[in-house]
Amino acid sequence: MRTLAIRLAFTALVLGFTGAHAADDALLVAARADRAATLDTLRQLVSFDSGTLNGDGVRKVADIVEPRLQAMGFATERLDAKPSAGVNVVGRLDGKGSKKVLLLAHMDTVYLDGTAVKQPFRIDGNKAYGVGIADDKAGIAVVLHAVALLKAAGFDDFGRITVLFNADEERGSAGSRELIRKLASESDAVLSFEGTGIERESIRTGTSGIARVTVTIIGKASHAGAAPERGVNALVEAADLVLRTQDIDDRAKGLRFNWTVERAGEVSNIIPDQATVEADVRYRREADLEEALAKLRERVARQRLKDAKLEVAVSRGRPPLMSTDGARRIVKIAQAIYSEIGLTLDESEGGGGGTDAAYAATTNQAVVESMGLPGAGVHANSEEYVVVDRIPARLYLAAELIKRVLSAKE
Ligand SMILES: [Zn+2]
Missing domain, CATH: 3.30.70.360 (Alpha-Beta Plaits)
Structure with missing residues (x-):
């Protein structure tokens, strides 16, 4: 413990001049301890179908996530997602600082009813399988657990954390795009929690x-x-x-x-x-x-x-997500957070796939995408999975990035 304190003091001294940070060891320890609980949240979220057209399924996701937000002190509301079938869940948590961030993940999947029964949640080695587990149930789980880690650490140096779990990303977000735009325009930065690749993890600032x-x-x-x-x-x-x-x-x-x-x-x-x-x-x-x-x-x-x-x-179809200076600044912070714990995070500006985070960027907002879990097999009907041993690092990345973006003083 003492060596840790000395090391932290020393690093703070060295890095103090450059404005750089050292890893938050306590947060990292907490993220490591949260791996099993995150898997349990994933198991709950993938145990039934919630295709975009299945309004009851999407509402079932809302039934799980809304009370969890409330338990962390969020004021929540459930908004109709017409013309889509489900509902959107919005949560707002006010702190004692000034900066505001929007965290975005979607509750719907691309799969038809009956898929969840055929592909129950299972862990096989380092892979956790389930319907829509990477796209985008993992995004929801990372948001819930990362914010919980910050709450547990007593972090309150922020103006507002807004969470939007939307109902219809897989079908173009017709019933949530206005809400995304509005909530984004009320925030200083937007972090979107679609997944990332298994070979190299990257954070996206632009999509086509x-x-x-x-x-x-x-x-x-x-x-x-x-x-x-x-x-x-x-x-x-x-x-x-x-x-x-x-x-x-x-x-x-x-x-x-x-x-x-x-x-x-x-x-x-x-x-x-x-x-x-x-x-x-x-x-x-x-x-x-x-x-x-x-x-x-x-x-x-x-x-x-x-x-x-x-x-x-x-x-x-969807507009492009255009990279902004603000987004690139967030990428630099995210890359620093990862390198402080010995990991590498790429920046990706391209990619042919659309994202509904693009709606958040239509007001020249700082938006970054791919804050969810590394995974594969999305839209593939049988083999969608996330990588289990990356959960702690991704929880830490999300929590620490939210913290640094919100407590930045410029
Ligand atoms: Zn998605």
Whole structure:
């Protein structure tokens, strides 16, 4: 104990000048001791189905998490998640400081009813399996346990900790995105608790936005053998369009533009009078999407068959989560926390998958993602698991990061 005190005093002295920290050994010990309890929370959370369309299932998650927040002193409310089936749970805990943080995790899973019975919770070696365990029941468990660790340590140097457990992330957050925006705008920082990888743990400050482009081409039918020149071949125009847009995709920028579906023609002896092509688009910045669409429209206008008619339709999915200076500052703190206990945390700015944390960032907010547990097999129906022996480090990371973000004095 005495050596520890001396070491802490010494480190504080050395690091004091740089404003850096030393590991909080007491918190680390508490996080290690909390591993079994966290597994037990996970077991409870994955013991039934809570697919986005299963409102009763999502409410059952709310029945577990709401009292746990209340027991820690949070004032809670349950808000309808229309047009989605379930409810959103919001908890607010006020402290004695000034900074405010929003902690975000989702209660719904991607799985259909009946999956939980087929895949009961089980621990096999270093893996804990269960339906939706990595995405995103682990996020909920880490939020509950990390905040409990801070409470137990008597930490109160914060203005407010707001927790949002939402109902419908897996289906685009239609019934929670406004709430995410509102709560984020009331906070200084947002930590989102989706999972991270098992090979390398990373914290994400940016994820791609998603859009789908459909081009419909109207030509003119004609007998393919007797009078092909009297037709306007929509398939030829479609094929040419696909080729004359190959340079829109720009990997270096994180702008992915790929044609994925083509439909044309019905019988082999008629010149097809209609074709459609669809492209999947992923982008990091709104401006990149606009630029890609402008390029597409310019290429569409340069048509090969002058009598063909081309129409472009764009449907937008989630916006991108755009990295901000504030988010990068949080990443630096998180990386320091991990390196103080001898671990490595990567920063990731890309990633094709969307996140509803992106809604939190639409007000230029400092948002970081992937604070949940390392896991694998998400959206895979059979083998979703989290890595058991990483639980203490992840609890410590979350608790210590919340603490340092909230007690930062700038
Ligand atoms: Zn998720």
